[in-house]
Amino acid sequence: MNFKRLWAMFTARNLEFLRDRAAFGWNFLFPFLVIVGFGMVFGGKSFQENKVGVFPCANPVIQPDQLNLPEGFRQAKYVDFIGFENLDQGLVRLQHHKIDMLIQQGDPPYRYWISDSSPRGYLMEKFLMASLISGQDALPAEKQVIQGREIRYIDWLFPGILGMNMMFSALWGVGYVVVRYRKNGVLRRLKATPLTAFEYLAAQMLSRIFLLMFTLIVVWFGCDMLFSFHVEGRYVNLLIVFFIGSLSLTSMGLILAARGTSEEFTSGVLNFISWPMMFLSEVWFSIEGAPHWIKAVSQAFPLTHLLTAVRMIMNDGAGLADIASHLIVLTAMTLTGLVASAFLFSWND
Amino acid sequence: MPTPLIEVKNLTKTYKNAIAVNGISFSIPAGICFGLLGPNGAGKTTTIEIIEGILQATSGEILYKGRPRDASFQEDVGIQLQHTALFSFLTVRETLATFQKLYRQSADLDNILALCNLGEIGHQYNDRISGGQRQRLLLALALINDPQLLFLDEPSTGMDPQARRNLWDIVHHIKSEGRTIVLTTHYMEEAEYLCDDIAIMDHGSIMDRGTLSDLLQRHCNENSGQPYCEPNLENVFLRLTGRQLRD
Numbered sequence: 001m002n003f004k005r006l007w008a009m010f011t012a013r014n015l016e017f018l019r020d021r022a023a024f025g026w027n028f029l030f031p032f033l034v035i036v037g038f039g040m041v042f043g044g045k046s047f048q049e050n051k052v053g054v055f056p057c058a059n060p061v062i063q064p065d066q067l068n069l070p071e072g073f074r075q076a077k078y079v080d081f082i083g084f085e086n087l088d089q090g091l092v093r094l095q096h097h098k099i100d101m102l103i104q105q106g107d108p109p110y111r112y113w114i115s116d117s118s119p120r121g122y123l124m125e126k127f128l129m130a131s132l133i134s135g136q137d138a139l140p141a142e143k144q145v146i147q148g149r150e151i152r153y154i155d156w157l158f159p160g161i162l163g164m165n166m167m168f169s170a171l172w173g174v175g176y177v178v179v180r181y182r183k184n185g186v187l188r189r190l191k192a193t194p195l196t197a198f199e200y201l202a203a204q205m206l207s208r209i210f211l212l213m214f215t216l217i218v219v220w221f222g223c224d225m226l227f228s229f230h231v232e233g234r235y236v237n238l239l240i241v242f243f244i245g246s247l248s249l250t251s252m253g254l255i256l257a258a259r260g261t262s263e264e265f266t267s268g269v270l271n272f273i274s275w276p277m278m279f280l281s282e283v284w285f286s287i288e289g290a291p292h293w294i295k296a297v298s299q300a301f302p303l304t305h306l307l308t309a310v311r312m313i314m315n316d317g318a319g320l321a322d323i324a325s326h327l328i329v330l331t332a333m334t335l336t337g338l339v340a341s342a343f344l345f346s347w348n349d
Numbered sequence: 350m351p352t353p354l355i356e357v358k359n360l361t362k363t364y365k366n367a368i369a370v371n372g373i374s375f376s377i378p379a380g381i382c383f384g385l386l387g388p389n390g391a392g393k394t395t396t397i398e399i400i401e402g403i404l405q406a407t408s409g410e411i412l413y414k415g416r417p418r419d420a421s422f423q424e425d426v427g428i429q430l431q432h433t434a435l436f437s438f439l440t441v442r443e444t445l446a447t448f449q450k451l452y453r454q455s456a457d458l459d460n461i462l463a464l465c466n467l468g469e470i471g472h473q474y475n476d477r478i479s480g481g482q483r484q485r486l487l488l489a490l491a492l493i494n495d496p497q498l499l500f501l502d503e504p505s506t507g508m509d510p511q512a513r514r515n516l517w518d519i520v521h522h523i524k525s526e527g528r529t530i531v532l533t534t535h536y537m538e539e540a541e542y543l544c545d546d547i548a549i550m551d552h553g554s555i556m557d558r559g560t561l562s563d564l565l566q567r568h569c570n571e572n573s574g575q576p577y578c579e580p581n582l583e584n585v586f587l588r589l590t591g592r593q594l595r596d
Contacts, residue, residue: 008450012436012443019438184434189490191403192428193451194420348403 001202005195009203010210017173017211027215028222031165035223039154050079050120053090053102057083068105072131079124100124151315158229159310160283162219166212166242167249167277167303171270174208174253179266182347191347198342204257205250205338212246213239232317238310241323245306248330251337252302258344277301282308305329352415354379354498354529355400360409362395362553369395371553372409377546379497382520382530384544386537386586388595392553393533394431394502400531401428401500424453427496429487431503431533435475441486442471445493452494465489465519481512488519499523501532505539517542537582547582549589556589 018024054067062083064074074081082099084090090102094113100120103112112128114121181187190200223229231238252273260266280287280294281303287294298304309326312318320327353376362370370392377383385393398404400411402422413422435444442462449455462468465485470478478486484504491499501520505513513536520543524530534540540547541561548558557564561582568588569580578584 005451008447012439012447015443016436016438181434185430185432186434186436188403189428189430189433189435190451192401192423192430193448194423194453195451 001196001199002194006199006203006206009195009200010207013204013207014210017207027165027169027211028218031161031215031219032222034161035154035158035219036226038157039227050101050124051082051099052079052124053082053084053093053099054105055084055086055090055102056105058085059083068107069103069110070128070131073128076127076131079127094121101128103128154227155229155315156311157284158223158227159307159314160281162216162242163245163281163303163307163310164278164283165219166216166246166306167274169212169215170208170246170249171253171256171274173211174204174250175256175270176263176266178204178254178257179260180263183261183263187347197345197347201254201257201338201341201345205247205254208250208253209243209246212250213243216242216246229314231314233313233319237313237318237320237323240320241306241309241313241327244327244330244334245302245309247334248302248306248337251334251341254341255337255344258341259346277303280304281306299329302330302333305333351378353377353412354414355531356410356412356415357396357400358410358412360396360399360411361407362392362399362404363407368553370399370406373550373553373555375548375555375558377529377531379529380527381545382524382532382543384540384547385531385533385550386535386540386547386582387533387550388590390595391550391590393550396550397500397502397531397533398430401426403428403430424494425496425498427491427494427499429491429499429501429504431506433487435486437476438474440472440474441467441478441482444475444486445489448490448493454495456493456495458493461489461492464492464522466515480507481509481515484508484512484516485519488516492523496528498529499531501530503533503535505534505536513539537586541582549586551590557585 054062054069060083062081064079064081067074067081073079082093084093084102087102087104090099091113093099094102094115097115097118100118101112101114101124103110110128110132112125114125178187187200256266256269256273276297278284280298281301282298283303287298305326309318309323309330312323316322355377357376358374359372360370360374361368361372373392373396385397387393395404399406402418411418413425436447439447442458445458445461449458459468462471465488467482467485467489470482475483475486484507488501488504491501504520505516508516517539520530520532524543530543532540532543544561546558546560547564549556549564557567559567564582564585565580568575568585569578571577575588578588
C-alpha cells in the first residue's frame with residue numbers, strides 16, 4: 001500500500017465534502033435540529049404521553065384544574081388534556097389515533113369514548129375507572145420509587161440521533177458517492193493511474209470516519225451546552241465505541257459502493273437498508289416486547305450494537321469489558337465489509 | 350530492428366452479442382504519433398482502453414517494451430479518456446496536485462499549467478471552466494507523471510476551432526519532445542496534422558494502415574482502379590469505411 005496515494009485520495013475527498021457547504025452544513029444541522037426540536041417540543045420527556053380529549057372546551061390548551069372531571073383523573077401525571085369545542089371535533093381526532101380517549105366534562109355520569117383497537121385507550125379507560133373508586137374501597141398497595149438519577153427521554157434519544165446521523169452519512173456519503181463516481185467516469189480515470197482499489201477504498205473509509213467523528217464531537221458539544229447530557233461512564237469509551245461503530249457503518253457503505261452504476265437503484269437499496277435499521281436499532285423507541293424474530297433481525301444491524309453500547313456507557317456507566325460483545329460484533333462486521341467490498345469492487349460500469 | 354514500444358497481437362474483445370475488436374494486430378514504434386481513426390462504434394476506444402489496462406481483453410496479447418504489461422505500466426503512461434468526470438469542489442491546480450501524488454515520478458506542476466495554458470484558471474473549480482479548458486486540464490492530467498507514452502482519446506471533441514488549434518500546438522510540442530502518442534480522433538485534419546502513422550478501423554478490424562502519403566497513394570491514386578477522388582484523408586476514410594450513417 002502506498003500512503004502517499006492514500007493521503008492524496010483522503011485529502012481530495014475531505015476537500016470535496018468540506019467545500020460542499022450545503023452537504024457539510026446539513027450534516028451538522030440535521031442532528032442538532034432534531035435534538036433541539038425534541039428538547040423544545042417535549043421538554044426532554046417521552047413524546048409517548050397519554051392524550052385525552054375533553055369537550056366542551058372553548059380553548060384547546062386547558063388547565064387540568066379547571067376541568068369538571070374526577071379529581072384523581074385530572075390530576076394524573078403523564079396525561080395531556082386537549083380541549084375540543086364539541087363531540088364531532090374530538091371523535092375525528094380519536095378515530096385517527098391523535099388522542100387516546102375522549103371524555104365529556106360535566107357532572108356524573110361521565111361519558112367517554114375510546115377506540116377498541118387502541119391499547120392506550122384501554123389503559124386510559126382503566127385509569128378513569130380507578131379514579132372513580134372512592135378511597136375507602138381501594139385495595140391497599142405501597143408505592144416503591146426507583147432510586148438513582150432519572151434518565152430523561154432526551155438522554156435516551158440523543159445517542160440514537162447521533163447514531164442515525166452516522167448511519168445516513170456513512171451509507172450515503174460512501175455508497176452513493178462512489179456509485180456516482182463510477183457512473184460519471186471518475187473511477188475510470190483513477191483506474192488509469194497506479195492507485196489500487198484497496199488504497200482508494202481505504203481513503204474513502206478514512207475520510208468518512210474523520211468527518212463522522214468531527215461531526216460527532218461538534219454536535220455533541222453543541223447539544224450538551226443546551227441539554228447538559230449526563231454520562232455515567234467514561235468519555236474515552238464512548239469515543240472508542242463511536243469510532244468502531246463508524247468503521248462498521250462505513251464498511252457497510254463500501255459494500256454498496258463496490259458495484260453498481262445506477263444512482264436510483266443504489267438509492268433504493270440504501271433506503272431498504274437504512275429505514276429498517278433506523279426502526280429496529282432503537283433510534284427512536286425501544287423494541288422491548290417485540291416478537292423474538294424482530295429482535296433477532298435487529299442484531300444483524302451494526303447500529304443496534306453501536307447504540308446499545310453507547311447507551312450502556314452513558315446511562316449505566318458500563319466499561320469496555322461490559323460492552324465487549326458489541327465491540328467484537330462491530331469489529332467483525334467491519335472486517336467482513338472491508339474484505340467483501342475489496343473483493344467485489346469494480347472501477348468500471 | 351528496435352523493439353516496438355507497444356505490440357498488440359490478435360486482440361479480441363467480445364460483449365454478449367457483439368464483437369467490438371476482432372483479432373487485430375499492430376505495433377507502435379517509440380517516438381511517433383500513432384493515429385487510430387474510425388467511425389462511431391468501430392472499436393477505437395475499446396482497443397485503446399484495453400491497451401491502457403482499463404478494459405480486459407477477451408483474448409490476445411499486449412506487450413509493452415517487448416514484455417507483458419505489469420504494475421509499472423500505469424506509472425509510465427499518461428492517459429486522457431474520452432468520457433470522464435473529475436472531483437467536484439477541487440480547483441484545477443488541486444486536481445493536478447492530487448493526481449501528481451498518485452505517481453512515483455511527476456512533472457513540475459507549474460510547467461504543466463503553463464504548457465496547457467491553465468495558469469490563469471489554476472484557482473478555479475473544475476466544474477466552473479469551459480469545455481476547451483476542461484479538455485486542456487484532462488491533457489494536463491495525462492502529462493502530470495511526465496509519461497513517455499501518451500494515450501489521447503478524442504482530445505479535441507467539442508472544442509471550437511481556436512481551442513482545437515491550440516490543443517494541436519500543445520500536442521505537437523509534446524511530440525517534439527520525443528514522446529510517443531496514441532491518438533484517436535474523428536477529425537481528419539487533426540490526424541493529418543499530428544499523426545505520423547495512421548490506422549483506420551471499422552467493425553473491430555483494421556482496414557488499412559500507413560503514413561498519410563501511403564494511404565493517399567493506395568486509395569486516392571488515379572492508378573488505384575477506383576473513381577477519382579480529391580487526395581485527402583477524409584476520402585480515404587470514406588472509401589475504407591463507406592458512407593452509411595453510423596451512430
